[in-house]
Amino acid sequence: MSLFLPVRGWCPKGRLAEDGKIPPVYPLQETTSTDYALRTEWNVRDSDGTLVLAYGSLEGGTKLTADLAHKYDRPVLIINALSFSGNDAARFWSWIQEHNIRILNVAGPRESSRPGVIYNRARYVLKHLLES
Structure with a gap:
């Protein structure tokens, strides 16, 4: 999915990802460690x-992010x-404006925690949020 939004942020050293190496098309900076928690912390920071x-309930890296x-x-902002629903989109944009958010970190569980669900649902939600 491309909404032609600028992308930036941090990734683990070596562009490490659960499914291999993050392609160079994603303009991410490498942290000094292969530890996913450091990447998470720097993206929040x-x-x-x-x-x-x-x-469902927040666990693992998703809970760490919060x-x-x-x-x-x-x-x-946590959205199920x-x-x-459309109410979530309205809540999202109110939150963005209230906190003057220009750089948004997006987080959630890994695809492997619910194969076939996480990526597809995240794509759907983000598309609806950002196009609303």
Whole structure:
């Protein structure tokens, strides 16, 4: 999906990803470590706010992201990706305006936690949020 939005952020050293190496088409900077938690922390730290796409209770890196947003005193909005509605889109844009968010960090669980669901649903939600 391309909405022609600028992309930036951090990735683990070596452009490490769960499914291999992150392609160079994504203009991400490498952290100093292969630790995913450092990438998560730096993306939270360097953004104005974090949108978390939830698929039930927050766990693992998704929970870490929300905790780090609180640590860095960054706004965080959690949207249930499975029950997304137009009300969520309105809430998202109100949150963006209220917190003057220009750099948005988007987080959620890995595709491997729910194969065939996470990517497709995240794509759907983000497309509807950003085009509304």
